[in-house]
Amino acid sequence: MEFFELTNDAGVATLKLNRPPVNALNFAMQAEMVEAAEIITRDASIASVVLYGGEKAFAAGADIKEMEQVSHAEMAVSSHNLHSAFTAIAQIPKPVIAAITGYALGGGCELAMCADLRFSADNAKLGQPEILLGIIPGAGGTQRLTRLVGPSVAKDLVLTGRMISASEALEIGLVDRIFPAESVYAEAVAWARQFVGGPSLALAAAKRVIDAGQDGTLNEGLEAERQAFADLFATEDRANGMASFIAHGPGKAEFTGR
Numbered sequence: 001m002e003f004f005e006l007t008n009d010a011g012v013a014t015l016k017l018n019r020p021p022v023n024a025l026n027f028a029m030q031a032e033m034v035e036a037a038e039i040i041t042r043d044a045s046i047a048s049v050v051l052y053g054g055e056k057a058f059a060a061g062a063d064i065k066e067m068e069q070v071s072h073a074e075m076a077v078s079s080h081n082l083h084s085a086f087t088a089i090a091q092i093p094k095p096v097i098a099a100i101t102g103y104a105l106g107g108g109c110e111l112a113m114c115a116d117l118r119f120s121a122d123n124a125k126l127g128q129p130e131i132l133l134g135i136i137p138g139a140g141g142t143q144r145l146t147r148l149v150g151p152s153v154a155k156d157l158v159l160t161g162r163m164i165s166a167s168e169a170l171e172i173g174l175v176d177r178i179f180p181a182e183s184v185y186a187e188a189v190a191w192a193r194q195f196v197g198g199p200s201l202a203l204a205a206a207k208r209v210i211d212a213g214q215d216g217t218l219n220e221g222l223e224a225e226r227q228a229f230a231d232l233f234a235t236e237d238r239a240n241g242m243a244s245f246i247a248h249g250p251g252k253a254e255f256t257g258r
Helices: 027-042 072-090 108-114 131-132 144-149 150-160 166-172 184-193 200-213 217-233 236-246
Strands: 004-009 012-017 048-052 096-100 104-105 116-123 124-129 178-181
Touching: 004 104, 012 027, 012 072, 012 184, 027 072, 048 184, 072 108, 072 124, 096 108, 104 108, 108 124, 108 144, 116 166, 116 184, 131 150, 144 150, 166 178, 178 184, 200 217, 200 236, 217 236
Parallel strands: 012 048, 048 096, 096 116, 104 124, 116 178
Antiparallel strands: 004 012
Protein backbone atom coordinates (compact mmCIF):
# COMPACT_ATOMS: atom_id res chain seq x y z
CA MET A 1 0.00 0.00 0.00
CA GLU A 2 1.20 3.48 -0.85
CA PHE A 3 -0.53 5.54 1.84
CA PHE A 4 -0.77 3.07 4.74
CA GLU A 5 1.83 0.99 6.53
CA LEU A 6 0.63 -2.25 8.12
CA THR A 7 2.94 -3.93 10.63
CA ASN A 8 2.42 -6.79 13.07
CA ASP A 9 4.27 -6.82 16.38
CA ALA A 10 3.60 -10.20 18.00
CA GLY A 11 -0.13 -10.05 17.36
CA VAL A 12 -0.70 -6.30 17.67
CA ALA A 13 -1.00 -4.70 14.24
CA THR A 14 -0.42 -1.02 13.60
CA LEU A 15 -2.19 0.52 10.63
CA LYS A 16 -0.32 3.78 10.14
CA LEU A 17 -1.40 6.55 7.82
CA ASN A 18 1.51 7.58 5.61
CA ARG A 19 0.71 10.70 3.59
CA PRO A 20 2.87 13.54 4.91
CA PRO A 21 2.71 16.16 6.12
CA VAL A 22 -0.72 15.81 7.78
CA ASN A 23 -2.19 12.61 6.30
CA ALA A 24 -4.83 14.38 4.23
CA LEU A 25 -7.22 11.68 3.05
CA ASN A 26 -7.42 11.38 -0.72
CA PHE A 27 -9.50 9.09 -2.91
CA ALA A 28 -6.68 6.59 -3.44
CA MET A 29 -6.56 5.93 0.31
CA GLN A 30 -10.14 4.63 0.27
CA ALA A 31 -9.24 1.50 -1.68
CA GLU A 32 -6.25 0.95 0.56
CA MET A 33 -8.47 1.15 3.66
CA VAL A 34 -10.61 -1.68 2.28
CA GLU A 35 -7.50 -3.67 1.39
CA ALA A 36 -6.00 -3.18 4.86
CA ALA A 37 -9.23 -4.21 6.57
CA GLU A 38 -9.38 -7.39 4.48
CA ILE A 39 -5.76 -8.28 5.28
CA ILE A 40 -6.27 -7.70 9.01
CA THR A 41 -9.47 -9.70 9.04
CA ARG A 42 -7.91 -12.70 7.25
CA ASP A 43 -4.64 -12.76 9.21
CA ALA A 44 -5.22 -15.01 12.22
CA SER A 45 -1.91 -13.88 13.74
CA ILE A 46 -3.35 -10.37 14.25
CA ALA A 47 -5.30 -10.14 17.50
CA SER A 48 -5.89 -6.37 17.64
CA VAL A 49 -5.16 -3.17 15.78
CA VAL A 50 -3.85 0.33 16.51
CA LEU A 51 -4.81 3.11 14.08
CA TYR A 52 -2.06 5.72 14.11
CA GLY A 53 -1.10 8.76 12.11
CA GLY A 54 2.41 9.28 13.44
CA GLU A 55 3.82 11.70 15.97
CA LYS A 56 2.62 14.93 14.34
CA ALA A 57 -0.92 14.33 13.09
CA PHE A 58 -3.55 11.62 12.98
CA ALA A 59 -5.29 13.00 9.87
CA ALA A 60 -6.13 16.64 9.23
CA GLY A 61 -9.10 15.86 7.01
CA ALA A 62 -9.84 15.25 3.34
CA ASP A 63 -7.63 16.43 0.49
CA ILE A 64 -9.64 19.56 -0.33
CA LYS A 65 -7.62 20.39 -3.44
CA GLU A 66 -8.59 17.02 -4.88
CA MET A 67 -12.19 17.22 -3.69
CA GLU A 68 -12.72 20.75 -5.04
CA GLN A 69 -12.51 19.40 -8.60
CA VAL A 70 -15.20 16.75 -8.12
CA SER A 71 -18.58 17.24 -9.77
CA HIS A 72 -21.95 16.36 -8.29
CA ALA A 73 -22.27 13.33 -10.59
CA GLU A 74 -18.80 12.10 -9.66
CA MET A 75 -19.40 12.50 -5.92
CA ALA A 76 -22.71 10.64 -6.20
CA VAL A 77 -20.58 7.62 -7.15
CA SER A 78 -17.49 8.35 -5.04
CA SER A 79 -19.50 8.80 -1.85
CA HIS A 80 -20.39 5.10 -1.97
CA ASN A 81 -16.68 4.24 -2.07
CA LEU A 82 -16.06 6.63 0.80
CA HIS A 83 -18.66 4.96 2.99
CA SER A 84 -17.44 1.48 2.06
CA ALA A 85 -13.87 2.35 3.06
CA PHE A 86 -14.74 3.67 6.50
CA THR A 87 -17.25 0.89 7.11
CA ALA A 88 -14.55 -1.68 6.28
CA ILE A 89 -12.38 -0.29 9.08
CA ALA A 90 -15.31 -0.11 11.50
CA GLN A 91 -16.25 -3.74 10.80
CA ILE A 92 -12.82 -5.28 11.40
CA PRO A 93 -13.79 -8.20 13.69
CA LYS A 94 -11.00 -7.50 16.16
CA PRO A 95 -10.45 -4.84 18.83
CA VAL A 96 -9.33 -1.59 17.17
CA ILE A 97 -7.99 1.46 19.00
CA ALA A 98 -7.09 4.86 17.58
CA ALA A 99 -3.99 6.63 18.90
CA ILE A 100 -4.68 10.28 18.13
CA THR A 101 -1.93 12.86 17.84
CA GLY A 102 -2.13 16.40 16.50
CA TYR A 103 -5.12 17.03 14.28
CA ALA A 104 -8.03 14.61 13.81
CA LEU A 105 -10.37 16.73 11.74
CA GLY A 106 -13.09 15.93 9.23
CA GLY A 107 -12.30 12.56 7.73
CA GLY A 108 -9.56 12.10 10.32
CA CYS A 109 -12.06 12.41 13.15
CA GLU A 110 -14.42 10.12 11.26
CA LEU A 111 -11.68 7.52 10.87
CA ALA A 112 -10.89 7.68 14.59
CA MET A 113 -14.58 7.10 15.33
CA CYS A 114 -14.41 3.83 13.36
CA ALA A 115 -12.21 2.44 16.16
CA ASP A 116 -13.61 0.79 19.27
CA LEU A 117 -11.70 3.14 21.59
CA ARG A 118 -9.81 6.39 21.14
CA PHE A 119 -6.71 7.36 23.11
CA SER A 120 -5.77 11.00 22.57
CA ALA A 121 -2.62 13.00 23.02
CA ASP A 122 -3.12 15.89 25.41
CA ASN A 123 -2.41 18.41 22.64
CA ALA A 124 -4.72 16.88 20.01
CA LYS A 125 -7.41 18.87 18.21
CA LEU A 126 -10.57 17.19 16.97
CA GLY A 127 -13.62 18.32 15.02
CA GLN A 128 -15.89 18.15 11.99
CA PRO A 129 -15.23 21.42 10.12
CA GLU A 130 -16.96 20.44 6.86
CA ILE A 131 -19.73 23.03 7.35
CA LEU A 132 -17.11 25.73 6.83
CA LEU A 133 -16.68 24.39 3.28
CA GLY A 134 -20.40 24.45 2.58
CA ILE A 135 -20.83 20.69 3.00
CA ILE A 136 -21.47 18.22 5.82
CA PRO A 137 -19.45 15.26 7.08
CA GLY A 138 -19.67 12.45 4.55
CA ALA A 139 -17.90 9.47 6.11
CA GLY A 140 -19.96 8.90 9.24
CA GLY A 141 -19.48 12.19 11.04
CA THR A 142 -23.17 12.89 11.50
CA GLN A 143 -23.96 9.32 12.56
CA ARG A 144 -21.05 7.83 14.53
CA LEU A 145 -20.50 11.15 16.29
CA THR A 146 -24.14 11.30 17.34
CA ARG A 147 -23.97 7.76 18.71
CA LEU A 148 -20.89 8.65 20.73
CA VAL A 149 -21.81 12.05 22.16
CA GLY A 150 -25.57 12.45 21.66
CA PRO A 151 -27.51 14.58 19.17
CA SER A 152 -27.20 17.96 20.87
CA VAL A 153 -23.42 17.83 21.21
CA ALA A 154 -23.05 16.39 17.72
CA LYS A 155 -25.11 19.25 16.30
CA ASP A 156 -22.97 21.78 18.14
CA LEU A 157 -19.80 20.35 16.59
CA VAL A 158 -21.18 19.76 13.10
CA LEU A 159 -23.16 23.00 12.77
CA THR A 160 -20.35 25.24 14.04
CA GLY A 161 -17.42 23.31 12.58
CA ARG A 162 -15.36 24.26 15.60
CA MET A 163 -12.24 22.41 16.74
CA ILE A 164 -12.16 21.08 20.27
CA SER A 165 -9.33 20.23 22.62
CA ALA A 166 -8.52 16.76 23.86
CA SER A 167 -9.88 17.66 27.28
CA GLU A 168 -13.25 18.72 25.84
CA ALA A 169 -13.29 15.60 23.66
CA LEU A 170 -12.83 13.50 26.79
CA GLU A 171 -15.55 15.40 28.61
CA ILE A 172 -18.13 14.78 25.88
CA GLY A 173 -17.12 11.16 25.27
CA LEU A 174 -15.48 11.56 21.87
CA VAL A 175 -12.21 10.16 23.23
CA ASP A 176 -11.78 7.69 26.06
CA ARG A 177 -8.44 8.60 27.65
CA ILE A 178 -5.79 11.30 27.40
CA PHE A 179 -2.04 10.79 27.62
CA PRO A 180 1.06 12.91 27.00
CA ALA A 181 1.71 13.12 23.28
CA GLU A 182 4.94 11.14 23.53
CA SER A 183 3.24 8.14 25.16
CA VAL A 184 -0.20 7.90 23.55
CA TYR A 185 0.88 5.37 20.91
CA ALA A 186 2.60 3.15 23.47
CA GLU A 187 -0.49 3.28 25.67
CA ALA A 188 -2.67 2.27 22.75
CA VAL A 189 -0.38 -0.66 21.95
CA ALA A 190 -0.47 -1.76 25.59
CA TRP A 191 -4.28 -1.74 25.55
CA ALA A 192 -4.34 -3.70 22.30
CA ARG A 193 -1.83 -6.29 23.52
CA GLN A 194 -4.17 -7.67 26.17
CA PHE A 195 -6.13 -9.40 23.41
CA VAL A 196 -3.20 -11.43 22.07
CA GLY A 197 -4.01 -15.05 22.83
CA GLY A 198 -7.57 -14.11 23.70
CA PRO A 199 -10.82 -15.74 22.56
CA SER A 200 -10.94 -14.22 19.08
CA LEU A 201 -14.34 -15.69 18.17
CA ALA A 202 -15.95 -14.33 21.32
CA LEU A 203 -14.26 -10.95 20.88
CA ALA A 204 -15.53 -10.70 17.31
CA ALA A 205 -19.03 -11.70 18.39
CA ALA A 206 -19.09 -9.16 21.23
CA LYS A 207 -17.99 -6.35 18.95
CA ARG A 208 -20.46 -7.33 16.22
CA VAL A 209 -23.43 -7.55 18.58
CA ILE A 210 -22.65 -4.29 20.40
CA ASP A 211 -22.37 -2.44 17.08
CA ALA A 212 -25.51 -4.04 15.66
CA GLY A 213 -27.45 -3.12 18.77
CA GLN A 214 -26.94 0.57 18.06
CA ASP A 215 -28.96 0.31 14.86
CA GLY A 216 -32.17 -1.37 16.01
CA THR A 217 -34.53 -1.81 18.91
CA LEU A 218 -33.61 -3.24 22.28
CA ASN A 219 -35.43 -6.46 21.46
CA GLU A 220 -33.55 -6.81 18.17
CA GLY A 221 -30.27 -6.27 19.98
CA LEU A 222 -31.14 -8.81 22.64
CA GLU A 223 -32.03 -11.38 19.99
CA ALA A 224 -28.70 -10.81 18.22
CA GLU A 225 -26.96 -11.26 21.56
CA ARG A 226 -28.88 -14.47 22.28
CA GLN A 227 -27.94 -15.99 18.95
CA ALA A 228 -24.26 -15.09 19.24
CA PHE A 229 -24.13 -16.34 22.83
CA ALA A 230 -25.62 -19.69 21.83
CA ASP A 231 -23.39 -20.03 18.75
CA LEU A 232 -20.24 -19.69 20.85
CA PHE A 233 -21.17 -22.94 22.59
CA ALA A 234 -20.16 -24.67 19.36
CA THR A 235 -16.54 -23.46 19.67
CA GLU A 236 -13.45 -25.08 21.10
CA ASP A 237 -12.61 -21.83 22.84
CA ARG A 238 -15.79 -22.03 24.90
CA ALA A 239 -15.03 -25.61 25.93
CA ASN A 240 -11.42 -24.78 26.79
CA GLY A 241 -12.37 -21.60 28.64
CA MET A 242 -14.92 -23.28 30.87
CA ALA A 243 -12.78 -26.35 31.53
CA SER A 244 -9.84 -24.13 32.46
CA PHE A 245 -12.00 -22.03 34.77
CA ILE A 246 -13.18 -25.12 36.64
CA ALA A 247 -9.69 -26.59 36.90
CA HIS A 248 -7.53 -23.51 37.43
CA GLY A 249 -9.76 -20.46 38.05
CA PRO A 250 -10.33 -17.42 35.80
CA GLY A 251 -7.86 -15.94 33.34
CA LYS A 252 -5.71 -19.01 32.66
CA ALA A 253 -7.39 -20.51 29.59
CA GLU A 254 -5.46 -21.02 26.35
CA PHE A 255 -7.58 -20.16 23.32
CA THR A 256 -7.08 -21.36 19.75
CA GLY A 257 -9.58 -19.28 17.81
CA ARG A 258 -11.63 -22.35 16.91
